[in-house]
Amino acid sequence: MKYNSRTLKSLVWPSEPFRDYITKWGVICGVIGILTGLSVVVLDEVINILLLGNAFGGESYTGLVVRIYDASPAFSFLLPFVGLTTTGLLLYRFTSKPLLSGTDEILDHYHSNRRPLGIREGFAKFIASILTIGLGGSTGLEGPSINVGGVIASNVWKKFQTRYKLSEEDLRIVLLAGASAGIAAVFKAPLTGIIFALEVPYKNDLATRAFHQSILAGVVSYITLAAIEGSQPLFSIPTVPASLNLFVNPSNFAYTAILAACVGLIVMGFVALLEWIRNFRTEHRFPRITRFVAAGAALGAIALLLRLTVTQPLTYGAGYDVIEQALLGQYTVQLLVSLLVLRMIASAVTIGSGGVGGLFFPLALLGALTGSLFGLVVHGNPGLWGSVGIAAAISGGYKTPLCAVTFIGDATGSVSYLVLGMIASGISYLISGRRSVSNEQIMLEELRPDGLSKVKGTER
Numbered sequence: 273m274k275y276n277s278r279t280l281k282s283l284v285w286p287s288e289p290f291r292d293y294i295t296k297w298g299v300i301c302g303v304i305g306i307l308t309g310l311s312v313v314v315l316d317e318v319i320n321i322l323l324l325g326n327a328f329g330g331e332s333y334t335g336l337v338v339r340i341y342d343a344s345p346a347f348s349f350l351l352p353f354v355g356l357t358t359t360g361l362l363l364y365r366f367t368s369k370p371l372l373s374g375t376d377e378i379l380d381h382y383h384s385n386r387r388p389l390g391i392r393e394g395f396a397k398f399i400a401s402i403l404t405i406g407l408g409g410s411t412g413l414e415g416p417s418i419n420v421g422g423v424i425a426s427n428v429w430k431k432f433q434t435r436y437k438l439s440e441e442d443l444r445i446v447l448l449a450g451a452s453a454g455i456a457a458v459f460k461a462p463l464t465g466i467i468f469a470l471e472v473p474y475k476n477d478l479a480t481r482a483f484h485q486s487i488l489a490g491v492v493s494y495i496t497l498a499a500i501e502g503s504q505p506l507f508s509i510p511t512v513p514a515s516l517n518l519f520v521n522p523s524n525f526a527y528t529a530i531l532a533a534c535v536g537l538i539v540m541g542f543v544a545l546l547e548w549i550r551n552f553r554t555e556h557r558f559p560r561i562t563r564f565v566a567a568g569a570a571l572g573a574i575a576l577l578l579r580l581t582v583t584q585p586l587t588y589g590a591g592y593d594v595i596e597q598a599l600l601g602q603y604t605v606q607l608l609v610s611l612l613v614l615r616m617i618a619s620a621v622t623i624g625s626g627g628v629g630g631l632f633f634p635l636a637l638l639g640a641l642t643g644s645l646f647g648l649v650v651h652g653n654p655g656l657w658g659s660v661g662i663a664a665a666i667s668g669g670y671k672t673p674l675c676a677v678t679f680i681g682d683a684t685g686s687v688s689y690l691v692l693g694m695i696a697s698g699i700s701y702l703i704s705g706r707r708s709v710s711n712e713q714i715m716l717e718e719l720r721p722d723g724l725s726k727v728k729g730t731e732r
Contacts, residue, residue: 296436301449301485303428305492308421308453312493313500315401315413315420316458323406324589337407341575341585348579349572352588355407356571356627359400360564363626366396370560371626373397374415375451375472378422379712382447382473386440388430394423401628405589408575410618411629412590417454418630421493425450445482448473452486453493455632459506461682462494464675468632471672475708477716505685507596524692531646531657532696535639535664536703542616542638543669543707546631549624550711567625574618586611587618590633595662598644599684601654608645612638631709632670636679639665656692659684663693668700669709 325335340347363370372380381389401416425446429438448469456465469486473479571587578586586594594611597603603611619634643661647654659680666676676697680689706715 296432297485297488300428300432300436300446301488302492304421304425304446304450305453305489306496307424307428308417308450308489309457309493309496311398311420311424312413312417312454312457313497315398315416316497316501318402319406319413319589320592323402324585337588338585341408341579341588345576345579348575348585352408352571352575353565353568355403355409356564356568356622356625357561359403359409359627360561362396362400362403363628364560367393369393373400373628374419374630375632376710376712378418378447378451379473379710381422381426382444382479383712383714386443388426388443389419389423391423391427394420397628404622404627404629408571408585408588409622409627409629410571410587410589410591410615410634411622411627411631412633412636413458413630414455414632415630416628417458418451419454419628421450421452421454421489422447423450425453425489441481445485448479448482449485449489452482452490456490456494457497459679459683460494460498460501460503461506461679462490464679464682465490465494467678468670468672468675471675472670472710472713474716475671475706475713506592506683507599525695527646527651527657528660528692528695529699530650531643531660532664532699533703534646535642535661535696536668536700538612538616538638538642539635539665539668539700539704540707542620542635543704543709545616545620546624546709549620563625564627567621567627570621571618574614578614582607587614591615591637595637595640595658598640599655599658601644601648603644605645605648608641608648612641612645615641632666635665635669635709636662639663656689659689660692660696663689664696664700667697668704668707671701671704671708671713673697673701 321335323335323337325338337351341351360370369377377389381387397419398416401413401419405411405413405416426443429443429446432438451472452465452469454465455468456462459465466486469490470478470480470483574587575585578584594615598608598611615634615637619631619637622629623631623634639661640658641661642665643658644654646661647657651657662683663676663680666679667673670676674697677690677693680693681687
């Protein structure tokens with residue numbers, strides 16, 4: 273075959289349609305990634321450093337809220353009470369859907385509304401997330417991070433709609449790209465963000481049309497945050513000793529199956545509790561703010577109980593330090609059991625009442641506590657089994673088995689746990705059935721021919 277200059281150019285230079293595709297999505301996803309990464313930095317600095325003082329890898333409580341907490345047992349009750357009550361007032365005053373936020377709001381717009389998210393409501397929920405989490409709500413930063421990614425993506429879509437002739441389908445794509453950017457930044461885990469964005473819309477399929485866009489936005493967002501906060505893994509735990517013989521000892525696979533089954537059942541219990549709280553708020557016609565007042569009082573009571581016993585705010589915030597200490601084997605069996613029960617109740621109350629936060633990390637925390645407990649009682653390695661438990665809990669609770677496995681690799685910086693994590697993820701996914709912590713996540717067969725969801729979502 274003879275090569276002339278035109279042939280050679282066609283081999284090394286992409287076609288015009290492909291160049292246009294790369295240019296369009298490179299610009300759009302680059303802007304989404306940068307702005308989302310910067311927004312997550314603000315969220316993390318305010319909540320995890322200024323207020324709670326236990327940011328990534330932190331070893332002590334130094335934040336403003338925790339200093340207030342230490343001043344008197346009464347404040348341990350008042351902080352989450354004030355946080356959820358003011359959250360309710362803010363949401364009902366400034367948002368049209370006060371009980372829909374985080375992942376559920378993105379999925380609602382992806383499956384049903386197909387309209388961009390507004391800046392005004394997005395900013396109100398951003399502030400509400402700081403009040404919820406920063407003042408003691410038991411939930412994660414991934415919910416507001418996903419939400420802010422979706423708001424930014426929506427407005428970038430509007431900005432470039434005319435220039436790039438963006439369609440309604442493109443809006444759905446950028447919503448998932450924004451979700452990817454939010455998760456990639458808040459967990460310092462780009463691969464986790466990408467896979468979560470593709471897995472979370474459906475319980476039994478992937479939203480593959482957003483693949484390239486999720487990669488671009490997630491990577492840019494991660495780089496933006498890492499340039500400011502560093503790229504160290506979320507948790508610092510030792511790798512698995514070679515003496516454990518993970519892959520040649522059949523007992524390890526049996527242990528994994530048992531742990532995954534236990535975690536799957538615990539996740540089902542958590543989802544049932546969450547659904548009961550959500551249904552309770554809709555079936556009883558109390559004044560709207562009452563649900564936030566009651567939830568704040570319940571959270572305050574749990575925090576006061578821990579203040580009088582272990583003196584630490586172990587139900588406050590996302591609980592990065594709680595997971596790390598559990599994986600390092602620093603908690604007793606009695607404390608692990610207590611935290612498992614109390615964090616499950618506290619997280620269900622926080623989110624079920626309408627507090628703004630995420631459920632990804634509460635699931636990870638339940639898995640870490642269960643796995644660490646399993647390690648102390650059965651096998652003697654809480655770091656290994658806590659990590660495997662994390663994968664099982666995320667897979668069973670969010671129906672995202674691939675993301676569950678990549679998260680433990682991203683968050684620990686180790687691949688030692690991945691094979692057993694994959695086994696646990698699959699077993700928990702099967703055991704938990706169709707149950708999910710998200711009311712907006714659907715089965716693929718629940719789509720109408722036009723791509724909209726057949727089912728009704730959560731209370732708005």
